[in-house]
Amino acid sequence: MSFTPPAAFTTRPTLSGTFGMAASTHWIATASAQAVLERGGNAFDAATAGAFVLHVVEPHLNGPGGDLVGVFATAEDPTPVVLMGQGPAPEAATIARYTAEGLDLVPGAGGLAAAVPGAVDAWLVLLRDHGTWELADVLAYAIGYAREGHPIIAQAAATIGRVAELFRDDWPSSADRWMPDGRPPRAGEVVRNPAYASVLEGLVHAARQVRGEGAMDRAARIDAARREWREGFVAAEATAFLRTPHRHSGGGVHAAVIEPSDFAAFEAGYEPAFTREFRGVTIAKAGAWTQGPALLQTLALLEPLSDDLLDPSTERGAHTILEVQKLAYADREAWFGDASDAEGITGLFDEDYLAARRALIGDEAAETFRPGRLGGAEPWIPPLRTTSDHSGGAGTGEPTVDRRGRTRGDTCHIDVADRWGNIIAVTPSGGWLQSSPTIPALGFCLGTRLQMTWLEPGHPSSLEPGRRPRTTLTPTLTLRSGRPWFAMGSPGGDQQDQWQLLALLRMIVGGYRAQEAIDAPALHSTALPESFWPRTWTPAGAVVEDRLGDEVIAGLERRGHVVTRAGDWSLGRVSAVGREPSDGAHPPLLWAAANPRGMQGYAAGR
Numbered sequence: 001m002s003f004t005p006p007a008a009f010t011t012r013p014t015l016s017g018t019f020g021m022a023a024s025t026h027w028i029a030t031a032s033a034q035a036v037l038e039r040g041g042n043a044f045d046a047a048t049a050g051a052f053v054l055h056v057v058e059p060h061l062n063g064p065g066g067d068l069v070g071v072f073a074t075a076e077d078p079t080p081v082v083l084m085g086q087g088p089a090p091e092a093a094t095i096a097r098y099t100a101e102g103l104d105l106v107p108g109a110g111g112l113a114a115a116v117p118g119a120v121d122a123w124l125v126l127l128r129d130h131g132t133w134e135l136a137d138v139l140a141y142a143i144g145y146a147r148e149g150h151p152i153i154a155q156a157a158a159t160i161g162r163v164a165e166l167f168r169d170d171w172p173s174s175a176d177r178w179m180p181d182g183r184p185p186r187a188g189e190v191v192r193n194p195a196y197a198s199v200l201e202g203l204v205h206a207a208r209q210v211r212g213e214g215a216m217d218r219a220a221r222i223d224a225a226r227r228e229w230r231e232g233f234v235a236a237e238a239t240a241f242l243r244t245p246h247r248h249s250g251g252g253v254h255a256a257v258i259e260p261s262d263f264a265a266f267e268a269g270y271e272p273a274f275t276r277e278f279r280g281v282t283i284a285k286a287g288a289w290t291q292g293p294a295l296l297q298t299l300a301l302l303e304p305l306s307d308d309l310l311d312p313s314t315e316r317g318a319h320t321i322l323e324v325q326k327l328a329y330a331d332r333e334a335w336f337g338d339a340s341d342a343e344g345i346t347g348l349f350d351e352d353y354l355a356a357r358r359a360l361i362g363d364e365a366a367e368t369f370r371p372g373r374l375g376g377a378e379p380w381i382p383p384l385r386t387t388s389d390h391s392g393g394a395g396t397g398e399p400t401v402d403r404r405g406r407t408r409g410d411t412c413h414i415d416v417a418d419r420w421g422n423i424i425a426v427t428p429s430g431g432w433l434q435s436s437p438t439i440p441a442l443g444f445c446l447g448t449r450l451q452m453t454w455l456e457p458g459h460p461s462s463l464e465p466g467r468r469p470r471t472t473l474t475p476t477l478t479l480r481s482g483r484p485w486f487a488m489g490s491p492g493g494d495q496q497d498q499w500q501l502l503a504l505l506r507m508i509v510g511g512y513r514a515q516e517a518i519d520a521p522a523l524h525s526t527a528l529p530e531s532f533w534p535r536t537w538t539p540a541g542a543v544v545e546d547r548l549g550d551e552v553i554a555g556l557e558r559r560g561h562v563v564t565r566a567g568d569w570s571l572g573r574v575s576a577v578g579r580e581p582s583d584g585a586h587p588p589l590l591w592a593a594a595n596p597r598g599m600q601g602y603a604a605g606r
Contacts, residue, residue: 066430
């Protein structure tokens, strides 16, 4: 191997054991998931319990009004399956309706940007079909933290502080929820959300109305909770409250268009994974309604190159990775969306197409937006706004690493592997406390995923009723010899797959262990239109951790990259769990690793 060897120092070991492993972006969620494993639950019980805890302890990063994408394999069937928890645009969410409001982009904050919430129904579908526990037991962890309280993390407190003026002046229900003493909470203060605890208790109550002891009765109980969520109190309260006009990003005042019928019409479910081989490893992602295939195209472009060009710790490797990602993400913008033609998207992986795209990689940083032509069709070019074109406003899309490399927050992630062979990675997001006004009776707000659609017609990701917005949520499952190897994911909006790519290359090609790969210096490109309002881009832009080294960074600048230094430990939010093959005489070795940046993410297991 010609990779730079991993540094001797890592922040923590890659955990290993044979019983079960969990990793997430918050230690309480990880501990809750591991507690379920310890009590005999499987990976799907554990992931669901941990995920509802994430609603409570990371409300600035996700919420029940948001969405999710997951990928998993079961002990019985190693075939990767996508858990689809992305709700569509409401029936009244038309381009004509939004442009009549004077908009040229879907706002990044406010009820007009709300897709139908998909996360809760998706978790309940997963629990029904692949879990073993009763709903009351799974939700007990989240109910306890919501009702009794938990110490708020510094990043959540800081987020509330940044939007305190908006809350006081324009979103009083959010001020009441998050600043009950008239001020943002201090890091470490115990905060509670009794309204959300009551919502979860209402789901448990609905489930308990179904009597019986068998598996079919358990499934019926969970379906009763799903109906309560989709057709009952939650849908009624959310839609009624958001009909009142309120401030959106950009400063406009609008009413939401989502209705109870939109809640009732949506059901989460499953889809086949989109897979691609890379250096003998199968990489499984969700389809082109996510950005997942862009990672697969990036790997396909990199695969035949020499190992040294795949090493992100060197100047040549970092340059090559940045340039390849520009090509893949230009194709993402041109061709991806819920209405993407599946056969057309596979054209991105034709060898002739890949060779033509690979030939565009030069020694200097490209400054232009270059999607490819597919099947003789011209690519769609989005409006290309630079940061200087945007004058600001209330809210700024997904809280993630901004164009200057400063951390505004992230979304969240959870991975679980159990001793029976089940494994899952899920990236929940949306419904951040700063997304739209808090619905007082619910204790949470709806998400803003529609900001990822375009108000220009004719694109697979154009706003259209019933169509899912193209999400950035993009967990990964890898397989070796047809068996699951590891599941991973990362928060970070457009950076999610860029940061996962670095870990994948370091593990598959460079031989790093998982924690070494996660801890290693990170970088990403900003030379792509952001998926979040105000949807700007930075031609030739790159953000790097200072630990990449002065020599490498100076080399990138000489090549024309517009480099932003983001500090030593600021980029990358990857966590992972894995399963090594058994020799038959011993149980398989399980492992887990988690991101140390921000001092939130932890892995646990034994």
